[in-house]
Amino acid sequence: MKANSLKTFFTLLxxxxxxxxxxxxxxxxxxxxxxxxxxxxxxxxxxxxxxxxxxxxxxxxxxSxxxxxxGSxxxxxxxYAEMTVAIEGNKLEINLDSPSANIVGFEHKASNDDxxxxxxxAESVLKTPNKMFLFNGTNCIVIRTSVDISxxxxxxxxxxxxxxxxxSxxxxxxxxxGHKNGEEIHSDIEANYKFSCDDGSKLISISMILFNHFxxxxxxxxxxxxxxxxxxxxxxxxxxxxxxx
Amino acid sequence: xxxxxAIESLLSRKGSVLMTLMxxxxxxxVLLGVEHIRQEAKESFSNxxxxxxxxxxxxxxxxxxxxxxxFRVGAPTNNISWASFQEISSGKxxxxxxxxxxxxxxxxxxxxxxxxxxxKHFSYGNKTPLRFLDGKPFKDxxxxxxxxxxxxxxxxxxxxxxxxxxxxxRTSFSLHDDxxxxxxxxxxxxxxxxxxxxxxxxxxxxxxxxxxxxxxxxKGLNITNDQLKQIELKPKxxxxxxxxxxSRIATFRVQRSINQYTKEPLLAILPGVxxxxxxxxxxxxxxxxxxxxxxxxxxxLLGLSAMLLSSIRERDxxxxxxxxxxxxxxxxxxxxxxxxxVISILSIILGGSILFCCLASVRELLTYHFGLHISAxxxxxxxxxxxxxVLIATIFAxxxxxxxxxxxxx
Numbered sequence: 300m301k302a303n304s305l306k307t308f309f310t311l312l313x314x315x316x317x318x319x320x321x322x323x324x325x326x327x328x329x330x331x332x333x334x335x336x337x338x339x340x341x342x343x344x345x346x347x348x349x350x351x352x353x354x355x356x357x358x359x360x361x362x363s364x365x366x367x368x369x370g371s372x373x374x375x376x377x378x379y380a381e382m383t384v385a386i387e388g389n390k391l392e393i394n395l396d397s398p399s400a401n402i403v404g405f406e407h408k409a410s411n412d413d414x415x416x417x418x419x420x421a422e423s424v425l426k427t428p429n430k431m432f433l434f435n436g437t438n439c440i441v442i443r444t445s446v447d448i449s450x451x452x453x454x455x456x457x458x459x460x461x462x463x464x465x466x467s468x469x470x471x472x473x474x475x476x477g478h479k480n481g482e483e484i485h486s487d488i489e490a491n492y493k494f495s496c497d498d499g500s501k502l503i504s505i506s507m508i509l510f511n512h513f514x515x516x517x518x519x520x521x522x523x524x525x526x527x528x529x530x531x532x533x534x535x536x537x538x539x540x541x542x543x544x
Numbered sequence: 545x546x547x548x549x550a551i552e553s554l555l556s557r558k559g560s561v562l563m564t565l566m567x568x569x570x571x572x573x574v575l576l577g578v579e580h581i582r583q584e585a586k587e588s589f590s591n592x593x594x595x596x597x598x599x600x601x602x603x604x605x606x607x608x609x610x611x612x613x614x615f616r617v618g619a620p621t622n623n624i625s626w627a628s629f630q631e632i633s634s635g636k637x638x639x640x641x642x643x644x645x646x647x648x649x650x651x652x653x654x655x656x657x658x659x660x661x662x663x664k665h666f667s668y669g670n671k672t673p674l675r676f677l678d679g680k681p682f683k684d685x686x687x688x689x690x691x692x693x694x695x696x697x698x699x700x701x702x703x704x705x706x707x708x709x710x711x712x713x714r715t716s717f718s719l720h721d722d723x724x725x726x727x728x729x730x731x732x733x734x735x736x737x738x739x740x741x742x743x744x745x746x747x748x749x750x751x752x753x754x755x756x757x758x759x760x761x762x763k764g765l766n767i768t769n770d771q772l773k774q775i776e777l778k779p780k781x782x783x784x785x786x787x788x789x790x791s792r793i794a795t796f797r798v799q800r801s802i803n804q805y806t807k808e809p810l811l812a813i814l815p816g817v818x819x820x821x822x823x824x825x826x827x828x829x830x831x832x833x834x835x836x837x838x839x840x841x842x843x844x845l846l847g848l849s850a851m852l853l854s855s856i857r858e859r860d861x862x863x864x865x866x867x868x869x870x871x872x873x874x875x876x877x878x879x880x881x882x883x884x885x886v887i888s889i890l891s892i893i894l895g896g897s898i899l900f901c902c903l904a905s906v907r908e909l910l911t912y913h914f915g916l917h918i919s920a921x922x923x924x925x926x927x928x929x930x931x932x933x934v935l936i937a938t939i940f941a942x943x944x945x946x947x948x949x950x951x952x953x954x
Contacts, residue, residue, distance in 0.1 A: 383796040390793050522817045524795055527594065527671070529816025532824070 375486065377401065378517040382534075384541060386502060386525040391439055391494040393432065393505075395425075399451045399486045401515040406486035409451055422448050424512045425490045431512075432492075435540075436503035439496040446490045500526075503543060510536040546875075550882040553862070557855060564844075564851045565891050571844035572895030572934065575837040576927055580899070582830055583926065584918040586823065589615070592736040593786075593815050595667045597795050600624070600632065600802055601784035603809035607825075610818040613644060613784040616654050616737050620646060623781035628808050633785065637794050640665045643785045645749050648708045648720070653694045655708055655742045657749035657779070663689070665788055668736045678702055679729030685747050685777065689729035693739040693911070700727050708742070708752060720752040735917045747777040787812075841934065845941040848887060852880060852945035856952065863952050873953040877946045884942030885935065892931055896922060 380397035399406045402421050409415040424430050425446040496502055507519060519534040525543040532541060554561050593614050601609045602622030611617040633641035642665060645657030656662075663681045667673045679702050682689050690700055700706065704727045710718040725744060733739055754777075789795055795814060802812035856863075863876055903920040910916045 385793045385796055387791065387793040392793055392796075394796060522796070522814065524792055524814065524816075526792070529814045529820075531814075531817040531820040 378515065380516045380519050382507075382519055382521045384505065384521060384523040386496075386499050386523075386543070389496045389499040391496050391499065391502065393492045393494070395431075395490045395509075397488055397513075397516060399488050402448075402488045402513055403451055404515065405451065407451070408453055415452070418448060418452050421488075421513075422446055422452075424509075425488075428492050428494070431507070431509040433506040433508050434496070434502060435506065437496050437498045437501040439494040439502070441492060442495050443493040444490070445492075446488075448488050450486055450488060504540050507534055507539045507541070510534075510539050546879070547882065550879055550886060553859075553879070554883055554886060560851050560855070561887065564848050565887055565894070567844040567847050568887060568891035569894040569898070571837070571841040572891055572931075573899050574840050575930060575934070576896060576922055577899050577902075578833045578837045579927060579930060580903070580922050580924070581918060582833070583924065585916055588735070588917045589819060589822075590816075591669045593666075594669060594671050595665070595788065596786045596815055597789045597792065598787040598799055598802070598812045599784060599815055599818075600629075600787060600810055600812045603811045606811070606813045606818045607822050609784065609811055609813055610815060610822070612646070613786075614737070614815065616646070616741070620783045623783055624785075624810060625781050625808055626779050628805065628810060629782055629785055631807075632802060632805070632810075633787070635798070637789050637791065637798055639788045639790045641785050641787050642666060643746060643779075643782045645746055645779065645781075646783045648710060648749065648752070650694070650706060650708050650742050651698060653691070653740050653742055654737075655688075655744060655749075657744055657746045657782070659746060662743060666738075666786070668734050668738065672734075674734065674738065675732045677730045677732045679727070682728055682743065682745050682748070684726075684728075685745060685751050686723060686725045687728040687745065687748070688725040689731060689743040690727055691731055691739040691741045691743075692733040694742055695727075695730040700730075702727055702730070706742075708744075723752045740912070746779045746782070750777040750779050841937070845937055848884060848938070849941040849944055852884060852942060853948060856880070856945055856948050859949070860952060863949055867953050871953075873950050876953040877950040880946035880949050881939060881942050884938050884945075888935060888938040892934065 375398055377398055377400045380395065380401055382396070383392075383394045385392045402425070403409075403414070403417050405414065409418045425448070426444050428441045428444060502525075507521075510516060510519075514536065517535060520531070521534050521541050522531045523529065523541055523543060528543065530543070534541060599609060599613050601613055602620070602624050604621040608618060608621065612620050629641070629643055632638070633643075640661055642658060642661045644662075646654060648655040648657075660681050663674050663676075665673075676689075677692065677695075679689070688706065694700070705724040706727065707719050707721045707724050710720060725748065731738060787798075789798060799812040799814065802810050866876060866879075867873075899922055900920055903918060903922070907918055907920060910918050
């Protein structure tokens with residue numbers, strides 16, 4: 300009996316691994332070609348503008364082929380977004396990366412007034428961390444917000460200034476490994492937040508109230524680090540709290 | 545008197561009581577066993593690696609990379625180039641990096657090619673560093689440091705010479721017998737796959753393969769050890785490497801930049817994140833196992849109830865007699881309850897001790913085949929909770945026969 304139960308346990312264990320591994324969304328995440336964190340040079344932005352127009356016509360194929368130059372394709376799953384949360388000491392950093400469709404409902408440049416309004420509304424939510432996150436256990440104040448919504452918007456508004464900050468900052472904290480390509484057109488929206496908390500160790504959980512504003516995000520894969528602890532979970536509008544334990 | 549009466553009445557129906565007892569024992573054995581192994585496996589996995597911020601390997605599944613690099617389960621999909629390792633590990637955010645090269649074995653135990661950083665920075669459990677029971681880290685090309693179990697099982701001491709085998713087959717005929725290794729260190733037991741590993745330098749791994757081609761030794765080509773020292777033994781590729789960072793908050797940024805590394809498809813994972821993804825996948829399986837063990841228990845409890853219920857009919861006279869000598873109906877009710885509890889407690893003791901014995905005897909097999917360290921100590925908070933739930937369930941299961949007896953007595 301006992302040998303059997305053990306054997307069954309491990310057989311099932313192995314079996315389920317074999318069955319489930321190929322579907323692991325993390326595999327897609329692995330090939331996930333992130334748009335990197337705006338530390339590209341400014342000029343690149345302008346170069347990109349020119350490109351936009353070419354791309355504009357065939358943005359249907361966009362998902363599949365505009366990343367070729369990097370040799371790896373970005374997994375692009377509508378309804379699915381990724382978030383990372385890192386806490387060290389009193390510093391907290393949150394990064395959200397989502398296909399534009401989840402945020403604004405389309406993936407091309409906003410072409411009419413309605414679409415521009417939608418993008419601007421989304422941008423104002425993304426730039427207001429209070430509307431995105433609810434911290435439990437301690438108080439956290441936002442130090443820097445940077446939202447890259449350029450994929451769906453022609454103008455860059457005031458973003459240019461942010462970029463300068465970002466630029467210096469990123470070099471300070473170090474993006475070590477070779478990544479120096481110019482910015483490319485993509486259909487993702489990325490937001491990065493830096494907070495300073497009263498007591499980082501007391502931060503027990505974060506509720507993602509962003510589900511209220513972006514119902515199109517059905518699954519939010521959240522990886523987190525808090526000191527020595529690491530974890531991962533899949534949030535949805537039904538379970539929207541990441542608990543650090 | 546009360547208790548004695550219950551025991552005596554159980555003893556007078558040995559046959560059916562024994563069968564019920566066995567059914568209960570088996571079900572408690574399964575319940576405790578599933579719960580215990582589930583917890584211990586998790587614990588064992590989470591204790592294996594600590595303090596490592598990122599693990600980098602060839603692009604594959606997150607969990608696959610974790611399993612082969614840390615737990616030595618499964619096979620690596622691909623190697624990564626030494627140049628990539630050097631470039632990434634020299635990044636300014638990287639505090640230390642431990643390269644790992646797998647592929648050879650010794651009598652079924654895996655050989656790991658690595659650097660001294662392994663002994664300096666690798667830690668397990670609650671950030672416990674590796675410690676030497678005897679000897680010191682490898683220095684020479686043909687030095688080897690043994691995990692505790694390897695030394696213990698194969699009876700090796702410092703200074704012994706051992707021959708590594710090519711590949712991971714337990715009985716391999718392609719031995720690197722022209723280049724034996726000398727044991728220079730033995731590690732303290734860790735309760736992790738480190739115990740089942742042999743550690744050599746990356747140069748050592750290169751050296752034993754130098755006159756090999758396509759997995760077989762080239763005949764007639766013999767390079768002496770002196771000649772070897774002249775050759776620069778630079779590894780061309782490694783299996784994976786572990787990274788410790790200066791600032792944890794930058795972990796995700798470094799991970800992203802490694803995943804975007806353009807020269808080679810690489811995958812960086814956070815071990816803790818990969819483990820929780822593994823548990824997420826396992827959750828369905830775990831719950832199924834739990835459900836099955838609970839159903840087995842339920843079946844046993846129903847059997848207990850049925851056994852007691854059928855006994856009531858034949859105990860009609862006994863009950864009447866007890867009434868005549870002055871026992872109130874409630875006493876009869878409690879008597880039946882007590883009998884049920886006695887059976888239940890006995891089977892908990894029996895099931896628990898059988899499980900303990902079984903675990904104690906298969907532990908080594910589990911460690912050897914699955915790298916799982918399961919302790920035989922089955923007493924934990926959750927097992928105690930489970931057992932008290934069993935007792936409560938027993939009381940409920942015995943309500944029907946007890947009430948039946950109570951009705952007869954009234």
